[in-house]
Structures are given as structure tokens and as C-alpha cells.
Amino acid sequence: MHHYQMLKKIDSTKKQMRAEVEERANKVVKHATTAKKSIVDFPLISSYIIQKFPEVDVSHIPIYVSHSSVMDRQKFKGVGGCFIPHMEIILVRSSIHCHVKATNKFDRLMQEATNAKIDMEDVLVHELIHAVSHVANRDGRSFKNNEEEFVYTNCVDFYRQKGISNERIVEDNFLPFCVENVYADTSLMRSVYYRCGIVGAEGCSVTDFNKMLSKRASHLVPQIVLLAKNMGFQMIELYEKYGRGVVLVADEADATQIPTTRFSCLNFEDMEE
Numbered sequence: 001m002h003h004y005q006m007l008k009k010i011d012s013t014k015k016q017m018r019a020e021v022e023e024r025a026n027k028v029v030k031h032a033t034t035a036k037k038s039i040v041d042f043p044l045i046s047s048y049i050i051q052k053f054p055e056v057d058v059s060h061i062p063i064y065v066s067h068s069s070v071m072d073r074q075k076f077k078g079v080g081g082c083f084i085p086h087m088e089i090i091l092v093r094s095s096i097h098c099h100v101k102a103t104n105k106f107d108r109l110m111q112e113a114t115n116a117k118i119d120m121e122d123v124l125v126h127e128l129i130h131a132v133s134h135v136a137n138r139d140g141r142s143f144k145n146n147e148e149e150f151v152y153t154n155c156v157d158f159y160r161q162k163g164i165s166n167e168r169i170v171e172d173n174f175l176p177f178c179v180e181n182v183y184a185d186t187s188l189m190r191s192v193y194y195r196c197g198i199v200g201a202e203g204c205s206v207t208d209f210n211k212m213l214s215k216r217a218s219h220l221v222p223q224i225v226l227l228a229k230n231m232g233f234q235m236i237e238l239y240e241k242y243g244r245g246v247v248l249v250a251d252e253a254d255a256t257q258i259p260t261t262r263f264s265c266l267n268f269e270d271m272e273e
């Protein structure tokens with residue numbers, strides 16, 4: 001296929017995906033039990049965001065608080081909330097209970113290790129910082145950072161204000177994200193597999209591989225969780241050293257991108273100070 005045709009194809013797939021998300025989101029928005037709010041309805045969050053990002057106004061972004069069952073029915077499963085950039089809206093569950101059914105032992109153990117009970121406001125502050133990033137970007141400001149990392153670290157002071165310790169921040173808020181990042185690091189995962197006695201997995205089928213994972217789950221899960229926790233603590237440490245008070249917004253408004261964390265790529269503007 002010609003490069004131009006390929007770009008057009010990607011473009012139309014993106015359009016389709018957007019339209020599909022829009023349709024589902026609108027069903028949540030229009031549901032009788034969904035409540036429309038804005039940042040001003042959450043004074044604690046509002047004063048935090050204003051103090052942190054004084055130049056960026058997100059008060060026009062509607063926040064739709066909806067029942068878990070409504071979110072699930074529209075296939076927003078496994079997320080506490082989401083910011084939808086092209087619609088400029090936030091959807092958030094009235095009570096956070098992200099439970100995706102585990103089909104094997106590995107998934108079950110991992111879920112037990114990472115499934116914390118989170119406050120709705122803790123999710124909302126995260127989504128609002130995505131909105132801050134999006135609005136700043138739209139206004140033509142150029143900052144460079146990984147979107148998710150930008151969001152996660154800029155929530156730290158909010159959790160602190162609520163009296164949450166670093167340990168709890170990492171365990172309750174950062175862990176699922178950090179676990180994804182450990183998964184994404186193939187050389188790190190390869191060494192974890194090796195330590196847990198999983199070798200020669202390259203040639204086997206997905207089903208067989210999953211069987212191997214489940215068989216070793218009680219060794220694998222704690223090791224992955226430990227690596228993820230260390231990553232979370234490192235994120236907080238780097239943020240405290242270099243990032244606090246610095247307005248950092250992601251490159252493009254690609255909030256939907258799969259998170260990839262490479263600490264070496266953190267691009268804090270006042271690194272030298």
C-alpha cells in the first residue's frame with residue numbers, strides 16, 4: 001500500500017474509533033442517573049489544580065459522575081474514570097471498583113495485589129490533569145513529557161494534602177500503571193521469567209504460555225509487583241527532585257497512547273537547577 005493510502009486508512013480507523021467512543025460516552029452522559037458537574041463542585045480539587053496550573057483553565061470541562069453499572073454497560077470496564085480529548089468531557093464512576101473478571105491464576109493473583117479501593121476524587125484529579133495537559137496543548141504550549149507520567153506525578157501533592165503516605169500513593173494509585181510498565185519492558189520481563197524458571201517460552205503458543213504463567217504465578221506476581229512498586233517510588237523521587245512546580249505537558253494530545261515509561265526520557269525543564 002502506498003504511504004499516503006496507509007495514512008488515510010489509519011485516519012479513517014481513528015475516526016471510526018472516535019465515533020464509537022463518542023456513542024458510548026453519550027449514552028453514559030444521557031443516562032438518567034448520571035450527574036453533570038464541573039471542577040467547581042469539588043473545592044479541594046479545584047484549589048489544587050488552580051494552584052498547580054494557574055495558567056490553564058479547565059472549568060468548562062463537564063464532569064459526568066455515573067454509576068459503575070452504567071459505565072460497565074457502555075464498556076468502560078476496568079477504568080475508574082476517563083478524559084475523552086476530542087469530546088472534552090470527563091466520565092467518572094461514583095464509586096470506584098474496577099474489577100475485571102480474572103480467567104486464570106496469574107491474573108487473579110495480580111488483581112489481588114493491585115486492586116485497591118480508590119476515592120472517586122483521587123481518580124477525578126488524575127483525569128482533570130489529563131484535561132489540563134490537553135487544554136494547554138491545544139493552546140499551543142509546548143512541553144515534553146510522557147502523558148501518563150506527567151499526570152501521575154502531578155497528583156502526588158494532592159494525595160499528600162489528604163495525608164496519604166508515599167507507600168499508599170504507590171500501592172493504591174500508581175501500582176496498576178507501574179505494573180503495565182513492567183510488562184512493557186521486555187528485557188526486564190525476560191529476567192523475571194528466567195528467575196522464575198520460565199525458559200524457552202518464545203516458541204510456545206499463547207495458551208501454553210499462559211499456562212506456564214499460572215503455574216508460576218505465586219513466584220511471578222510478587223516479583224513483578226515489587227519491581228512496579230520500586231518504579232512508583234522512583235517516579236515520586238524524581239518528581240520531588242526535579243518536577244515539582246514545573247508545568248509539564250505532554251508532546252501531542254495523545255492521552256490514549258499506551259503508557260511507556262522510560263525514566264531516562266523524562267524531560268524536566270529545570271534539570272540543571
Ligand SMILES: [Zn+2]
Binds near residue numbers: 126130
Ligand atoms: Zn491517565
